[in-house]
Amino acid sequence: MEPQLSWYLALSAVLFTIGVTGVLIRRNVIAMFMSIELMLNAVNLTFVAFASFFQDVTGQLFVFIVMTVAAAEAAVGLGIIIALFRNRESLDVDEASILKL
Amino acid sequence: MLALLFILFGAMAVGCALAVVAQRNPLYSAISLVGVFISLACLYVMLAAPFIAAVQVVVYAGAIMVLVVFVIMLLNVEHEEPRRGRLKFLVPVAVVLAAVLIAEVAFILVSVQEFRVNPAAGASNVGLTHSIGSKLFTEYLLPFEITSILLLMAIVGAMTLARRGGLLSSTTRVVPGAQQLPLTMVDPTAEPDDMTGVKTDTTDEAARLLGIEGLRDQSKRD
Numbered sequence: 003m004e005p006q007l008s009w010y011l012a013l014s015a016v017l018f019t020i021g022v023t024g025v026l027i028r029r030n031v032i033a034m035f036m037s038i039e040l041m042l043n044a045v046n047l048t049f050v051a052f053a054s055f056f057q058d059v060t061g062q063l064f065v066f067i068v069m070t071v072a073a074a075e076a077a078v079g080l081g082i083i084i085a086l087f088r089n090r091e092s093l094d095v096d097e098a099s100i101l102k103l
Numbered sequence: 104m105l106a107l108l109f110i111l112f113g114a115m116a117v118g119c120a121l122a123v124v125a126q127r128n129p130l131y132s133a134i135s136l137v138g139v140f141i142s143l144a145c146l147y148v149m150l151a152a153p154f155i156a157a158v159q160v161v162v163y164a165g166a167i168m169v170l171v172v173f174v175i176m177l178l179n180v181e182h183e184e185p186r187r188g189r190l191k192f193l194v195p196v197a198v199v200l201a202a203v204l205i206a207e208v209a210f211i212l213v214s215v216q217e218f219r220v221n222p223a224a225g226a227s228n229v230g231l232t233h234s235i236g237s238k239l240f241t242e243y244l245l246p247f248e249i250t251s252i253l254l255l256m257a258i259v260g261a262m263t264l265a266r267r268g269g270l271l272s273s274t275t276r277v278v279p280g281a282q283q284l285p286l287t288m289v290d291p292t293a294e295p296d297d298m299t300g301v302k303t304d305t306t307d308e309a310a311r312l313l314g315i316e317g318l319r320d321q322s323k324r325d
Contacts (some may be wrong), residue, residue: 003105004105004106005105005149008212011212012209013113013116013146015209015212016205017116019204019205020117020120020124020201022197022200022201022204023198024124026193026197026201027193027194027198032171032175032178033123033129036129036133036136037124039136039163040136043140046159047147050147050152053150053230054151057229058229059229059230059238060238062155062229063239063243063246067250069159069163070250070253071253072163073162073167074253074254074257076170077257078257078260078261078264080261081261083178084177085264087178093178
């Protein structure tokens, strides 16, 4: 039995949901960052699955660009995390409430 | 056979993803995330996308995760702080919402059975590097160039954010090339051949060390 397209979509949805759950329940900002990477990868899996099943290379190009954006996001996000840690001495996102009244 | 491989790699991906969320130590989360990336790369190979699989391993499991692990080691936070009671009620809410989302997607996948495209139809040169490259540099050249500008902005932004001393104020001027001053410039009693450097970040700091703060106030008034 060959894997169907819906299998890949279901797996991608499960991975995306795990990522959303991670962003919601984790406090550590690095763990939240990794959950966001997980969501990006889930979407990438959808792109590649559609590209393969529809025989169209455009989906894989999108994956390529998403990976570039993820790399840029990693650089800027980790820079923000370092600056946050320098100011707050903590990686807990609840500590970063300086804009809160 | 392919179904067995799919189940194997899919289960590995889901298990590692659950470990990413469940681990308390961020370093263990990072290692589990590498597991997710590797199993997704295997799935890409199964989907006839070898180039994307290679890029996944090189860029994601290689570069990005090394960056993340580097930051974890740099900040040296071994364990999460113990949770306080605040916002604790959000945990069951998050789990319930996640279950609802999974149920919705499962319903769509079960009820929609229109995707009956045969992946084996036609000569498959879709995932090869040649086809991706030729598309990328002809039809999708503009997104490619925009992506390169985005990367440049990310480089500048990361350097600005992570540098020590924070953002420069409008009155601060950094003297290029003079940030590493020889000791004799600061301390006249030092040996003339003592070339030990004094590190300063800003013009203000250099002026304070040199004892010429009055000069800067004068120039501010101009």
